[in-house]
Structures are given as C-alpha cells and as structure tokens.
Amino acid sequence: MIREFHQISLRDRNSFGVEQRAAHLVEFETPDDLREIFARGIPPRWMVLSGGNNVLFTEDYDGLLLTPVARQITILEERGETIRVRAEAGVEWDDLVEWAVERGLWGVENLSLIPGKAGAAPVQNIGAYGCEAADTIRRVEMFCVETATMLTLDAAHCGFGYRESVFKHALKGRVVITAVELELSRTPRPRLGYGDVEREVEARGGATLRNIREAVCAIRRSKLPDPAVLGNAGSFFKNPVVEAPVAEALLAEYPDMPHYPAPEGRVKLAAGWLIDRAGMKGHREGNVGVHERQALVLVNYGGATGGEVIAFAHRVRQRVRERFGIEIDTEVNIL
Numbered sequence: 001m002i003r004e005f006h007q008i009s010l011r012d013r014n015s016f017g018v019e020q021r022a023a024h025l026v027e028f029e030t031p032d033d034l035r036e037i038f039a040r041g042i043p044p045r046w047m048v049l050s051g052g053n054n055v056l057f058t059e060d061y062d063g064l065l066l067t068p069v070a071r072q073i074t075i076l077e078e079r080g081e082t083i084r085v086r087a088e089a090g091v092e093w094d095d096l097v098e099w100a101v102e103r104g105l106w107g108v109e110n111l112s113l114i115p116g117k118a119g120a121a122p123v124q125n126i127g128a129y130g131c132e133a134a135d136t137i138r139r140v141e142m143f144c145v146e147t148a149t150m151l152t153l154d155a156a157h158c159g160f161g162y163r164e165s166v167f168k169h170a171l172k173g174r175v176v177i178t179a180v181e182l183e184l185s186r187t188p189r190p191r192l193g194y195g196d197v198e199r200e201v202e203a204r205g206g207a208t209l210r211n212i213r214e215a216v217c218a219i220r221r222s223k224l225p226d227p228a229v230l231g232n233a234g235s236f237f238k239n240p241v242v243e244a245p246v247a248e249a250l251l252a253e254y255p256d257m258p259h260y261p262a263p264e265g266r267v268k269l270a271a272g273w274l275i276d277r278a279g280m281k282g283h284r285e286g287n288v289g290v291h292e293r294q295a296l297v298l299v300n301y302g303g304a305t306g307g308e309v310i311a312f313a314h315r316v317r318q319r320v321r322e323r324f325g326i327e328i329d330t331e332v333n334i335l
Helices: 031-039 093-102 118-124 197-203 209-223 244-253 271-277 306-324
Strands: 003-009 021-028 046-048 061-068 073-079 082-088 137-144 149-154 175-185 231-235 259-261 267-269 288-290 297-300
Touching: 021 031, 031 061, 031 137, 031 175, 061 175, 073 093, 082 118, 093 118, 093 209, 118 137, 118 175, 197 209, 244 267, 267 271, 271 306, 288 306, 297 306
Parallel strands: 021 061, 046 061
Antiparallel strands: 003 021, 073 082, 082 175, 137 149, 137 175, 231 297, 259 267, 288 297
C-alpha cells in the first residue's frame, strides 16, 4: 500500500524535532510499491527516511522521501542452535531485539533500545556495548532503483566497518533496503566486557538474555535523553579511531582515558570522554546543548534549527581539536 504526502512537515518524522518540510513523501510496504513509485521516473533527488533517528535537516527537502512501513518478522530456517530470521525494513529495531529475547535467541541483546528501523541498521552498522549489527546480519534484501529488480547482498559484500557500510558509499542513492536477514543462536553468548554492562547484569542475577537486555536498557535510559522530551539523534559524534602512537601519547598524559582495540592495530577513543574533558559536557548555547549526562549527544531544547545545531557541533569539534589534537567526525546524516 502506498500513502503519499506533499509539502509535509517533518517535525514529527525526525528525532531532533527540527521544523522542515518535504516536497513529497511516500510510505511504502512492498517491492511492487517501489516499482510503481519509480515507474513514474527516478527523481533528481530522493532518499529513504525511516525513523528519522540519525538525520538532521538543515533546510526543506525538495525531493522525494521514501518511508518503509512493512513490519513483519519471520523465522526462515532453524539449523540446530542457529536460527535465521528475516525482518522487514519498517520493523522497529528494538521490537526486533525484544522479539529475539522473548524466544531465547542470542545475538542482538546488547543492541537494545537503539532507536530506528531494521532497514536502517545495516546502513549505519549500528553498534553499542561492544557489539554491531554486522555481527548478526547475514544478508540484506534491496530494491535496485536503476533496474527495478530485487537484489540480495551477502554480509561479506556489505563493506561493514565502524559505523560504515557500502550503503553509505557505492550503493547510496541506488538501492532501497526492504529487509534484513540475521543469524541468531540459542546458545548463550553473553558479551559483558564493555562499560557498565557486567555490573548491571550481575546486579540483576546473572547473564541471562532478559537480564542483559534490561541492563542495557537501564544504562541507556540513565545516560540518554528521550527524543520525545528533548530532541536529539542519539550519538551525534563517532568515536575517533587513531594510530597506536597517537593513543599512547595521549595515555601518557591522561592515564584514565578510555580506549579500545580497533582493526589494523589502531585504537578507538571515546568521543564522549574527549568532549567532557574539553569542558563541553552540559554546555548550552541558546536552544542547543551537549547533554548533561552523555557528551556524545547534542540536544534541541526547543525551537532550534538544523543550522544552529550544526554551528554548535562545529564549536564542540573545535574545542576537542584544541585540547587533544583529535578530530571527531559527525555520525548523524546532515541534509
């Protein structure tokens, strides 16, 4: 089913709550819907807007926005302890996590309470508490706009990296993700070595799926603002990955600096810690600020424009650069 809107306000369709408008927005369910939409011609400008949780609009959008609304979750195959699951693009990611936990399926529990849709998960390769979507995603189903055909891409060809995928680069503007396939397991595989997860899990009685999910949810709620109360897009900045000598020099000066191993011998630093130590945690200018409990998050206190948020983000990055000589990049998709 297709639902079309013209000159529609996006305020309730982006978690930052900024007031911009879209010339044309279409909600779709099936690949046939997409064929019908693009049979009219490929617009000069179009993109997918799922939950609007990782986007900041700085101006009205003069093209076509596509929003997936299909929400079915299906078990495709069971092989011993391994379960293959298909989630349509419009499924709320956290609903998928709860669905898995209810059925005793391990693999996505550390990704509890991450806002957004299942179809957006592979694009950003969402991650939290030592886990990423790429750990469980095995295939991505997508509609090719140029050929009006359905394609399936194995995880090995998705170019997954830290907050990276091929969908942000070579396939950007060429495909629409319609579903993801995940490989989950009935075998317990607790991953508790990141942040406060282990302590919170033990306080609940040990490493069960339900306890891990509840622990992660509690940690996130204690640190992250609710977009319904304070407009935000979650982590606005990516954790920087630096060469080992750079990390060693910083650790010599700041021994308490959080750091984690990264591929190719590099080191991932905590952007939130850097922002905090640069004196910007809780800092506010007008209607925009750094959240008082989580320095990775920029918030809209009400009435902020996208331009004001970007200008403030620039000042945060500048302060970190001046203090540590480290460049932190934005994670949010800025339009």
